Amino acid sequence: MTASTPLRFDPSLERPEDDEAQVRDELIATMRSISETTYADGGHALRSVHAKSHALLTGEFEVLSGLPEPLAQGLFAKPGRYPVVMRFSTNPGDILDDGVSAPRGLAIKVVGVEGERLPGSEGDATQDFVMANAPAFAAADAASFLKTLKLLAKTTDASQTLKKAVSSVLRGAEAAVEAFGGKSATLTSLGGQPLTNVLGETFYSQTPYLHGSYVAKASLAPVSPELVALTGMKVDTHGRPDAHREEVNAFFSRSGGEWELRVQLMTDAEAMPIEDASVVWPEDQSPYVAVARLRVAPQTGWSEAKADVVDDRLSFSPWHGLAAHRPLGSINRTRRANYERSRDFRAERNGCPIHEPRSLETLS
Template sequence: MQFKKEKLELGKEYPIAGEIAGIKEIEQISIEALKQSYPDNVRPVLRDAHPKHHGCVRAEFIVHDDIPNELKIGIFKQPCTFTAGIRFSNNKVQDDTKKDVRGMAIKLFGIEGEKLLERQKEEKTQDLLLINHPVFFIKNVQDYVEFFRSRQLSQGNLPLKFFFLNPNPFKWHLQEFIIGMVMLNKKVSSPLAIQYWSSTPYKLGDRAIKFTAVPSSKNLISSVAQTPDYLRQAMIEHLNNQDASFDFLIQLQTDAKKMPIEDPRVEWKSPFHKVATIQISRQQFDSPQQMEFCEHLSFTPWHSLPEHQPLGGVNRARKQVYEALSESRHNLNNVVVKEPTKEEFLELFG
């Protein structure tokens, strides 16, 4: 007997069987790995993902007034300028000359309305997380569990077992391996000079979107010496002398099959619409106090209004895992898990 496949709907999630148990296993593996990596005599405890930051900068997130009416939802519902803190990072603690995934995490301040996370409903922040690649290399929670199991056995190194060591070649994760290699092999001159993508989908009201931040051509600078921390130095040299900016664009899901919610390995093919400008003024951001503040910040796509809820299995896993890791990391560092206020941020970065 043949079963008729369920017709996919725009903006709708389709969780797989066993997802809740899988997310719990990822959480347990992640917490155990964090504790093993940071025994009592090793502090501070760094993030599991993107632990090396080049710095946090002060920015303005300027929502435009000429965007299509169908996009005027949530933080985009009306023209507005939000204060923002932006953390630029590497996925690993290592020499910047080594190939790695780069991240851009945006925290908007002054966001009114009840938020998704139960313990932070009254906070006035909204996070937007991006990496310098348009797609993610994991399809769903089941594959995420396999990846974390393999990474545990490889002690944090590239888990080749996940990609290739299944006896059945038809079960190799070749597509995932190719995406991962492309992500790791991009040449970066400055965190301010590259494009970033959400890679995973999010709500925009009843619709689904992805988003991207595109650097201005003026963000390019002459190359700096390839030191272990040259990406931070590139930011310092640029922002000592001139402003930087990014265009922020969103992309609507227009085909539920060709632009899936539950498979972030697939790049969506639909137009991007500019909805905001990120303006980063000249500033100094690398004092010890600023770098410590940056270290204690917590970012998750679930620091969010319901209108921008993260979608898909990878994001559903992030909700529980990121929250547990943040709480564990802050507890081990004897730091209270707390969203900063706009005033606290501007006191250091204003």
Template sequence: MALSSSQWADLSVRKYVAWDAANVEVFPPHEEEDMKAVITLVNEMQQRQYDKARHCYGGTHARTQGIIKGKLVVPGDLPWHLKQSELFREAGEYPVACRYSSEPGDPGIDDRIPQPRGFAMKIFNVKGEMFDAGGDDPTQDIEFNSTPVTELADAKTAREILEMRLTYGHDKPELYKHLKERQDSRLQLSRDNVPNYHLESLQWYSQSPYRFGNFVMKFRLIPSTETQCELSNLTVKPEDGQDVLHRWLREFHFNHDAAFLFEVQLLENLDEQSVEYSGTVWDEKKYPWQPIAELVIPKQDSWNLARKTFWEDHMRVDPWHGLVSLQPLGGTNRLRRALYPASSALRRKMNARPEIHVKGIDEIPG
């Protein structure tokens, strides 16, 4: 791992906040009402896409850029404070399936348009106490985004922003006019100004916090091979074509192995590290990232059509499908707990495709 033994020793004696301590989660007023409204808005967005494409997609992350298989490697020499949850308590290797995507709900969005990107991970053969929603499936589902924070930072904000997008989404100047009037305008406008780089060079963030055994964490993936790091200066240009991201990604995975460090950032100060609001960054200089595992991806075809179709039509990644010891926390994740099943239900109904809860990685084609 990337830290020295002396650094581990220093970090192991810090006072980390317990996941069930007072005020870690603070439920705001009217949250349930806001969540119901968000579900209605997302379903409306899905319906509008169906009216255009005659196929129903998720409310976000509709454009698949690639799907790959690999393994998550957990070392056996982690210090005590990082041996949290059944997943990281002992050395082990777990099969993993991952999907790269573009975040907006439009499956036809041009890759040359700068937008946040997504990375979803389904870890197999996981053992431990699971939430009821995915209790029959021994998987840990994990979501990442290419930006460290989300502009849909809690249920109330999500409701307000999605209402604006549905009302003014066809008129960008008008949408920007209303976004600029908000106190969080800088956050809301930031998604249209993210760097548009090769997907394999990006860092991937959880954005929202999660339980980490006894503690609370955010997590991220960091590219860790020299080849991936060399791609960090490769920026999408107008002449590259509207499908450049998946073409670049496919070429890379055909010719190179890949690897990412899986790192966690632990909660130490509730005044500076918000759990309820996912629109602020936790200062990594004060609260450093600590590596706990490695994602290893061998050479393969990342654009397998059978795999892509199966994932889009039958699968979903849901952070509430997994270990109780890695419980999603905060307003953003409580919203996901209600929203994801409702969004999936509409997709299955409109597309006449059943949801399949895969129990092993070999059930995914390709």
């Protein structure tokens, strides 16, 4: 077997730890504490992570034709076009001034997807992709993530002035690291994310998933010239607490955008582990290959009306989808219950039922 041959999934590739259930419960409790704090402060229930949205977009998701068998799996088994919702965000569980920089997130909901469902999403017709703007997760597994989350939870009520000052210092430290060709997941996760345009980012699933009979990670990269031009472009946040929303609205008032969804198949179980989400899978062994195009026409990029629908009435989870794309590894196994609890907390506190859409018309 050559290094470029995709490996078929074997259950032995997943190795849950004995204390995983306890870690999951502590993660639920920690995330609940973040939600309780922000709800007490603002009277409105928010996501425990990725609370602030910067762009809320609708468009079309096109599965490409002519894909080879290892790529033509699950949602990608045959060509098709689907409505799609995109939610760009940043990591914290509270609504912060954009001068406090943090890793960016992207949640994608493909609507009208039929097939055998993942547990908990029976009867639905969506496929979600949950991504961030780094190729690997900041923590190796759920236990490591819990340690970081507990530290971040303690800062939920810290003043924004302090957070902006700390973020500025961390951005300087991260810039120094990058000047020497490196990148620190720790610095960016704590507030050192460069203040660049969110629309120019490439996003990654970071964690692995089934890809039918195979194992893969996914990414979404801008490909239309107007979006590519925004990659690395600095955003001035001085006196602009919602600078990213302003930039998004300015862009989509004059232009549409196009992205590629790409898949990286596992070809080496040691170099591309399932249980250690902090490992970047080497692209020289298995490059990301396009399997779909995502197109968004000019529109209002963010508005209170859109936020009322997408932020408050929708939830995104890697466990919303087809059984052919089951999430794998420690981080993903503990995510299922955490995402469900966060959704239920928001629905109960806000008195707003959360349902999976079957068409974009139901979002209006």
